[in-house]
Amino acid sequence: MDLDILKQEIEILIRKNNFQTLRYELFNEQSNLPWATHLFYRDNKFMINSRDERSYVVGVTWEYDTINEAIDKFMSILKQTIDAEHLASELGFSHPYSSPLWDED
Numbered sequence: 164m165d166l167d168i169l170k171q172e173i174e175i176l177i178r179k180n181n182f183q184t185l186r187y188e189l190f191n192e193q194s195n196l197p198w199a200t201h202l203f204y205r206d207n208k209f210m211i212n213s214r215d216e217r218s219y220v221v222g223v224t225w226e227y228d229t230i231n232e233a234i235d236k237f238m239s240i241l242k243q244t245i246d247a248e249h250l251a252s253e254l255g256f257s258h259p260y261s262s263p264l265w266d267e268d
Contacts, residue, residue, distance in 0.1 A: 166190045166204060169230060170189045170190055173234060173237070176234065176238060177241070180242075181264070182238075182242075182245075184262040184263055184264055185241050185244055185245070185262060185264070186198050186260060187199050187200045187202070187237075188200075188202070189203075190202065190203050191203065192205060192210075194218075195218040196214070197215065197216045197217065198214065198215065198260055199213070199214050200212075200213050200237065200241060201213070202233060202234075202237045207228075208227065209227045209229070209233035210226050210233075211224065211225045211233060211240065212224040212225070213240065245265065248262070248264070249265055251265075252265055252267065
């Protein structure tokens with residue numbers, strides 16, 4: 164399995180959905196990027212989790228046997244991030260980081 168090719172394919176999906184300003188990491192489990200959604204491969208499983216401001220895992224780490232299942236979940240989490248930040252804007256809450264996907268002009 165070539166993780167670089169998978170990464171390129173996922174990056175294309177991210178651009179098609181205009182998610183490139185979201186914080187995410189692809190196949191770099193050790194990254195300390197705060198507030199990021201991580202997709203990585205370990206122990207013959209594709210794994211996804213979200214991290215907080217200190218890069219600690221928030222909630223669960225989802226595990227999938229196939230890349231297609233993992234991509235579906237990963238993209239769903241990115242979409243949910245946008246939805247949650249829109250709600251935060253409506254309620255007057257601050258955002259963990261800036262993105263044109265939810266920042267007001």
